[in-house]
Amino acid sequence: MEKNEIEAILKGHPFFEGLDAGQLSAIADCATDSQYETGQFIFKEGQPSEHFFLIRSGGVALEIFVPGKGPIILQTIHENSILGWSWLVPPYKKQYDAQAVKPVKALKFDGKKVRGLCEKDPKLGCTLLMKFSEIMSERLWATRIQIMDIYGKES
């Protein structure tokens, strides 16, 4: 995929709203096109977290392996969603497994390069941090609701 195509995708996506043309161009330089077949692992728990993804189509299951029980799906991520935030915080290790449940087309961003951009351009760093915080906050909230078992008979 050409850089101008990547820039066009970023420009039209709400996650990158608020970034100027130069910042979008710099982030586009960190992105590559990637595809995954159903059942393919995009990453696994404990691996170095070097990338994050913008899912363009398909579906991804975030799973955790529970000894004695096997893997459990915690959440599914779909088109237009951002996947992965552990590239942003030390020790930069993946917290879950991510497996494609439908054929996935995604933009794959080099986290180390993006961190470098953020260090050079603190405004960009602050904007991205706030956007990722929003995603983390929403997912934390959703996980809490799931843990509460609101559809259980005692609820």
Place this chain on the structure above:
Amino acid sequence: MARKARAAARHNASGFMVPELYRVVKAWRETHDSFSLELAPADGSPVMRFLPGQFNMIYLFGVGEAPISISGDPAGKTLVHTIREVGSVTRRMAKLKEGDTVGIRGPFGTDWPMDAARGNDIVVVAGGIAFAPVRPIIYSVFNERAKYGKLAVLYGARTPGDLLYEKEAKCWRSHEDTEVLMTVDRALPGWSGNVGVVTTLIGRSKSGNDFDPYNTVAMVCGPELMMRFTVRELIKHGVPESRIWISLERNMKCGIGLCGHCQMQSHFICKDGPVFRHDRIRDIVNRREL
């Protein structure tokens, strides 16, 4: 209005407190802890008319009575209830079989705003067993499809095994301008559907189905916590609060606002509800003391 009149006429004919005898035409399991009953008047008379969102008091003779939402087609020739086994009465109801009889009082309560929704997009959000009271909305839309805009049905349950009406949902999806999204709170690998809270479907539906929030009527039913967060999410996506309706559940006994069991401040859920416009009930439903 004609249907309201018919429902009222039925009330007047039978009286609010006298159960009518209904025969079980068919009984079947929906999930491991829920089942459906198809009922018809035992004397062969026409089935009661009801409006989407209303409920009946179902009396199991010698056991007790329970308020149960009507889950069937308002234009149908029989009465369908989907029931979760949660107490002594509903556990015994689960054992009913074809030919058994029950007493029915009803229909009671307010209905979903189907008239106000005409010409608008409709977003239905349901959680758990509360898919049952919203199913008549879906039937009503399909009965008069041209009168409504886009329909989004967003449904969340605990696990894939708890999802109601999955086969029917496949048919609903084939209708034009209709989106049906389901999600579960937990699943094992091999499940290719959604996992996550039902509120996450609102954003997906907004971008996928592209409902127009200012011309949308949202109807929400489920556990109160789920409804609270669903309302917040709908508002976040631009749906005005005055266009959001919720259905409340309380300890309903008489069904006609006399006994006070279901009273919330000045409202009797059985009579003034269970369906309320959210901005009219917000201060009461979110009050901790009630």
